[in-house]
Amino acid sequence: MDSNNFLQWRSEYSVGIQEIDAQHQEIMALIADLLKLCREDDTDGKQQSFANLVVVITEHFQKHFEDEENLMRGKNYPHYESHKKRHDQLLENIKKMTEKIINGQQPMSLLNVVIFLREWFVENIYGLDKDLGDYLNKSR
């Protein structure tokens, strides 16, 4: 797998709203750091470092979702409910996964955790945030 392509920011990810894109870029960079960590040699502290970084990423997701939800409410976004519901589901999945990693009970390999986070994230951009971006740009 080519990590440079896999976790590199692409212009097609842009949703056309600067503050959303900036947060997306930040999250993408953190997931790329996670991949880097994942590829380091196995040491006693590796699992712990990985778990710590996943916690940081989870916090970023949470903050980002809150910011998006505030934006949506402020602009009376018509798909607020479904978008918020998806955020809540995603966050719950991430938190469950994080807990398992911390407890050493994660059945997935660390690499698969990275792949999952990335998939959720990109899916979220295409499935939800692009539509929100279009709406916000039209309502400006």
Ligand SMILES: [Fe+2]
């Ligand atoms: Fe987003």
